[in-house]
Amino acid sequence: xxxxxxxxxxxxxxxxxxxxxxxxxxxxxxxxxxxxxxxxxxxxxxxxxxxxxxxxxxxxxxxxxxxxxxxxxxxxxxxxxxxxxxxxxxxxxxxxxxxxxxxxxxxxxxxxxxxxxxxxxxxxxxxxxxxxxxxxxxxxxxxxxxxxxxxxxxxxxxxxxxxxxxxxxxxxxxxxxxxxxxxxxxxxxxxxxxxxxxxxxxxxxxxxxxxxxxxxxxxxxxxxxxxxxxxxxxxxxxxxxxxxxxxxxxxxxxxxxxxxxxxxxxxxxxxxxxxxxxxxxxxxxx
Amino acid sequence: xxxxxxxxxxxxxxxxxxxxxxxxxxxxxxxxxxxxxxxxxxxxxxxxxxxxxxxxxxxxxxxxxxxxxxxxxxxxxxxxxxxxxxxxxxxxxxxxxxxxxxxxxxxxxxxxxxxxxxxxxxxxxxxxxxxxxxxxxxxxxxxxxxxxxxxxxxxxxxxxxxxxxxxxxxxxxxxxxxxxxxxxxxxxxxxxxxxxxxxxxxxxxxxxxxxxxxxxxxxxxxxxxxxxxxxxxxxxxxxxxxxxxxxxxxxxxxxxxxxxxxxxxxxxxxxxxxxxxxxxxxxxxxxxxxxxxxxxxxxxxxxxxxxxxxxxxxxxxxxxxxxxxxxxxxxx
Numbered sequence: 001x002x003x004x005x006x007x008x009x010x011x012x013x014x015x016x017x018x019x020x021x022x023x024x025x026x027x028x029x030x031x032x033x034x035x036x037x038x039x040x041x042x043x044x045x046x047x048x049x050x051x052x053x054x055x056x057x058x059x060x061x062x063x064x065x066x067x068x069x070x071x072x073x074x075x076x077x078x079x080x081x082x083x084x085x086x087x088x089x090x091x092x093x094x095x096x097x098x099x100x101x102x103x104x105x106x107x108x109x110x111x112x113x114x115x116x117x118x119x120x121x122x123x124x125x126x127x128x129x130x131x132x133x134x135x136x137x138x139x140x141x142x143x144x145x146x147x148x149x150x151x152x153x154x155x156x157x158x159x160x161x162x163x164x165x166x167x168x169x170x171x172x173x174x175x176x177x178x179x180x181x182x183x184x185x186x187x188x189x190x191x192x193x194x195x196x197x198x199x200x201x202x203x204x205x206x207x208x209x210x211x212x213x214x215x216x217x218x219x220x221x222x223x224x225x226x227x228x229x230x231x232x233x234x235x236x237x238x239x240x241x242x243x244x245x246x247x248x249x250x251x252x253x254x255x256x257x258x259x260x261x262x263x264x265x266x267x268x269x270x271x272x273x274x275x276x277x278x279x280x281x282x283x284x285x286x
Numbered sequence: 287x288x289x290x291x292x293x294x295x296x297x298x299x300x301x302x303x304x305x306x307x308x309x310x311x312x313x314x315x316x317x318x319x320x321x322x323x324x325x326x327x328x329x330x331x332x333x334x335x336x337x338x339x340x341x342x343x344x345x346x347x348x349x350x351x352x353x354x355x356x357x358x359x360x361x362x363x364x365x366x367x368x369x370x371x372x373x374x375x376x377x378x379x380x381x382x383x384x385x386x387x388x389x390x391x392x393x394x395x396x397x398x399x400x401x402x403x404x405x406x407x408x409x410x411x412x413x414x415x416x417x418x419x420x421x422x423x424x425x426x427x428x429x430x431x432x433x434x435x436x437x438x439x440x441x442x443x444x445x446x447x448x449x450x451x452x453x454x455x456x457x458x459x460x461x462x463x464x465x466x467x468x469x470x471x472x473x474x475x476x477x478x479x480x481x482x483x484x485x486x487x488x489x490x491x492x493x494x495x496x497x498x499x500x501x502x503x504x505x506x507x508x509x510x511x512x513x514x515x516x517x518x519x520x521x522x523x524x525x526x527x528x529x530x531x532x533x534x535x536x537x538x539x540x541x542x543x544x545x546x547x548x549x550x551x552x553x554x555x556x557x558x559x560x561x562x563x564x565x566x567x568x569x570x571x572x573x574x575x576x577x578x579x580x581x582x583x584x585x586x587x588x589x590x591x592x593x594x595x596x597x598x599x600x601x602x603x604x605x606x607x608x609x610x611x612x613x614x615x616x617x618x
Contacts, residue, residue: 118304119304122304122305126309127558127590134313137314138318218440218442221442222559222560222563237443239566241446244454251446255440258443259439260438262437262440263435267434
């Protein structure tokens with residue numbers, strides 16, 4: 001949180017926001033699960049056990065088993081790893097593209113700006129999910145392809161945000177001072193303006209993780225995302241759909257995991273947004 | 287106003303051109319070829335036969351030339367022929383004039399999307415207003431919580447849960463397709479009822495994603511408006527609260543919502559792939575899914591183009607709605 005100085009009341013307000021704290025804790029717990037999935041899983045996520053097929057939750061298998069007798073809890077832990085890595089990498093790509101295009105557009109203005117803004121309009125008018133679907137179906141559903149395709153189709157919001165920040169910051173006195181002192185464009189863009197426009201980018205990146213997790217799970221659910229036997233919450237839900245009349249646990253738990261993840265990131269993102277918005281610092285009403 | 291509209295209408299054309307150019311190149315430059323699918327299905331196919339097929343499809347030409355050919359046909363509203371074995375024109379697959387209106391794919395998807403927009407409007411706006419009017423009340427807190435959950439809820443998961451509850455547990459609603467087995471033998475009223483029954487879950491699921499967002503937006507827009515001076519003035523001159531809210535505040539709060547509704551079109555269209563897949567509905571989403579699986583380029587391009595046109599029309603309608611709602615723009 002680069003532009004938040006020591007005197008900024010960011011932490012004070014963030015701490016007061018109970019929902020944001022809850023979101024932050026959820027995000028940390030999920031991160032922990034994803035990192036330590038191999039250690040905390042009670043079973044091997046791909047261990048097939050033909051004697052225990054489609055068993056409801058029990059003490060041995062707290063979330064039940066799937067159609068091949070694999071332990072659902074272990075698969076859910078590994079699924080967290082998949083979902084979060086897709087979320088992080090996709091958002092990383094989107095943020096990078098969005099920041100570069102937004103900075104160019106806002107800083108240089110003129111033709112650069114017009115071309116980039118037109119490009120954004122076009123990207124926003126394509127039914128993106130259709131495009132993601134066709135590209136993944138064509139190039140094959142590897143996890144890297146999924147991350148990349150989600151990333152390159154979701155940078156438009158960040159680009160607009162960064163552009164707006166640049167438009168307002170580039171006229172500030174400290175930027176003009178840097179220019180007068182002979183700073184190069186690159187130095188002004190990256191050192192003086194970009195660093196000061198990171199806060200809204202951070203918020204939108206946190207919210208973006210939630211969006212990417214949703215898209216990945218939707219793709220996997222449709223069967224063109226993460227391919228079995230690699231577990232993902234989306235492809236476990238497909239099993240849930242196929243066994244909807246006999247195995248409720250296969251539908252309920254993975255969906256709940258997606259819901260909690262998205263909710264956690266949304267709460268955290270909105271919490272950060274509220275805490276860095278000086279206009280909200282005065283109003284103590286809750 | 288008409289001048290502005292005409293200008294907007296002309297702006298659509300270059301955007302649409304950009305969209306088709308971008309989609310065409312992405313699709314055609316993706317590694318692999320449609321003929322690969324054929325080879326996978328029939329390993330006995332010879333390289334010569336493949337080449338002949340590629341020539342027939344026009345895939346041997348450079349992409350830019352292929353795009354030119356596609357573009358020349360599309361301006362005459364000719365979407366080309368499908369690559370699938372039946373070789374039917376794309377337009378016939380999307381809008382089959384031999385079938386009754388209710389069975390045509392574009393009509394099915396379009397009507398479900400329109401219905402869900404109506405549902406979004408009818409539910410989200412009253413929720414947004416009432417929770418704004420009673421800000422920080424218990425009602426506001428409950429709806430805010432539900433809305434937040436709604437934001438995070440994957441719609442396909444909700445669809446599974448509702449199918450389990452209403453389709454299997456309670457056995458109230460059908461969970462697949464658009465009509466019952468005995469549809470043909472039903473009376474007209476029976477047919478309408480049957481269709482409605484099949485539409486309840488899909489329309490609700492399709493609307494769900496927009497519900498949370500729109501009601502949230504309506505709430506904040508309303509909160510912004512009720513703080514304005516003219517609302518205070520309206521109250522000060524002794525108007526009943528109902529009139530203040532619905533005549534003075536509501537109309538102004540609606541303005542940003544109209545734009546949002548126009549922007550929600552691509553999301554709705556994209557969502558149709560998911561709900562049509564879950565509920566087995568023979569619409570455009572399902573057709574699109576099948577066409578990407580066999581790399582049916584003309585069909586993929588056709589559906590993407592129609593989706594983009596609908597999106598751009600949605601934006602245009604939002605602009606028009608904005609003008610009707612806001613007299614300041616109308617007079618310009």
